[in-house]
Amino acid sequence: MDEPMFPYSRFVVDGFDADALLGVVRDTRFEQRLLAAGHFRACVQRLVFPEFSLDSGAYTLPIFASGSFSQGMIALALAVTCVQPMWANGRWIAAGQIMVFAEDSELNVRPSPGGWQWAVMLIPRTVLQREAVQRVGRELRLPKVGWYSRAAAPRDARNLREGVFTVLQDAAGWQGIVRPEQLEMQASTLLGVFIDAVAASDGGPERRGLGSCNERRRDAIVRQAEAYLKLQLDNPYDSRALSRHLGVGERQLERLFRDAYGHGPCHWHQLARLNLARSALRHARGSVGVTEVATRFGFAHLGRFSVMYRDVFGESPRDTLRG
Structure with a gap:
């Protein structure tokens, strides 16, 4: 008989608390500093699947976050919502634009004022490539070190944002025991929108991954x-x-x-x-x-x-x- 699972968690930080925000991405430590006056509130969500995880946070005020992603995990990150592009490692990133980080890569990031929701998938390289071959018929061009990002077509950005938002919204409404088939459906949705986003953005010369x-x-x-x-x-x-x-x-x-x-x-x-x-x-x-x-x-x-x-x-x- 399949074991029941409890993969979804949610907590709220009411008033800025850097210590409470340190581990908002699974198995990482991101130092965060408040950059604007006002009442800070963050709603942080996490979904843990058998082979990968998704973290997301919605912040009312801009912060500066600095840290490194997990060893042994590719990080796929985006702004689900932001009024203006966010600053990340020296460049401007619009909402829905996928960022692809090699294992143990660093990220310095600051959103513009006006509210911000971010999301990060952590997944082993082998798992991501296996799923990519099944979905798009080829492996993705993933960086061996560092990271890359390029502007997304409006449709690709919208599909990624809506896919993440929908999965988190559905998970927040789960009641009682979560069956494996429910989790599998959510995992399939997330893998699909993330792989499609990376596949649509990983063309072009290899130097794109290093930035100018x-x-x-x-x-x-x-x-x-x-x-x-x-x-x-x-x-x-x-x-x-x-x-x-x-x-x-x-x-x-x-x-x-x-x-x-x-x-x-x-x-x-x-x-x-x-x-x-x-x-x-x-x-x-x-x-x-x-x-x-x-x-x-x-x-x-x-x-x-x-x-x-x-x-x-x-x-x-x-x-x-x-x-």
Whole structure:
């Protein structure tokens, strides 16, 4: 007799909580930082099938997420909904445009304001190729390292988005025991729309997977700048020092940061400190006070820190500390 299965899970993060969002993609850790003021809410869903998984998250405010996908798994990712294209590894990606990542590939991503739902399928390369041969009669051109993406035809983008949305909506309505045949039908639908999307986009020269030199350089500069600024979080922002460290002009840095994060490096520095302060307050458990946390992350004026904190997170530092 077939064993019953419980493959679907859903949870809501009400108020920004970086720790709760770390594992929103199965077997990965994506660090996330809030990039805009207001009340943050995320609805995260997961479907686990015998040979692959699908994760999806709907966010009310833009964040910046950085991490690597699972070893041994191809990652197929997309924005199910986004008002404007999202920034990913140095390029702009529209809703419904498939991104194909080799095993253990990195992703830095930021949506534009206005609400965002993402989805990621993790699947072994051999399984994906086996299913592709059955569906489209050939293996897919998958990257051996790195990732690729190219603009999707409107029909392909729509079919992929609608397929993901429909499967998640149906799974959310499941009641009681889920039978294997139900799961098999959902798996078939997802594999079909993802394979069709990749097959429609994997033509053209192999260099398409690596992105342009300009894209790679922009992404590298942003990563180097972020690494440098993370070491300076207890110091005031110094644009000249950052520019000298990278060998890049201040105006160019401003443009690159606005593309990647939606704001300049000075505001990035401030938001990064506020996000770290929030994490510290959440983990304090009475061991430290607001003043000590504010001072630790370079906020000399407690009143200004409290105002900025409330503007971004919608609550006072003391509320977070108590919470």
